[in-house]
Amino acid sequence: MAHQQFKECIDAxxxxxIACSHCATECLKEEHVGHMAKCIQLDLECAAICRGAAEVMxxxxxxxxxxxxxxxxxxxxxxxxxxxxxxxxxxxCRQCAEACRKCAQVCEEMATPx
Numbered sequence: 001m002a003h004q005q006f007k008e009c010i011d012a013x014x015x016x017x018i019a020c021s022h023c024a025t026e027c028l029k030e031e032h033v034g035h036m037a038k039c040i041q042l043d044l045e046c047a048a049i050c051r052g053a054a055e056v057m058x059x060x061x062x063x064x065x066x067x068x069x070x071x072x073x074x075x076x077x078x079x080x081x082x083x084x085x086x087x088x089x090x091x092x093c094r095q096c097a098e099a100c101r102k103c104a105q106v107c108e109e110m111a112t113p114x
Contacts, residue, residue: 006057006064009110012103013054016075019099020047023082026092039081043096046078050103057110069111075104 024043027036053071057064079100086094 006060006110009068009106010054010057012099012106013050013057013071016099016103017047017050017054019096020044020050020078023092023096026090027085030090036085039085039093042074042078042081046074046100049074053107065111068107072104072107072111075100075107079104 020043024040024047027033027040027043030036049067049071053064053067056067061067079097082093082097082100084093086097
């Protein structure tokens with residue numbers, strides 16, 4: 001099974017997508033939701049990219065390493081934004097940032113050099 005080589009990365013991507021979707025949903029409930037627009041957008045983009053990366057890796061695709069590079073970049077951008085809100089006590093952003101950092105690290109190990 002070709003996808004077995006990607007198992008850790010697939011698992012990290014799926015966990016990250018779930019954390020990002022949860023974060024976006026919780027951000028929409030914040031009192032000043034307008035201030036959360038960038039976070040919500042990055043959450044949604046990161047979740048979509050992570051789901052796509054997991055799907056491509058599950059196919060054992062030769063494009064997996066390339067997509068992992070994009071996924072790592074998206075995860076790092078999302079984590080950076082969420083960390084700003086986590087510092088203000090938003091636990092959903094803290095959890096999302098942690099999942100994004102873990103996913104980025106695993107994806108960077110799988111990724112082709114830019």
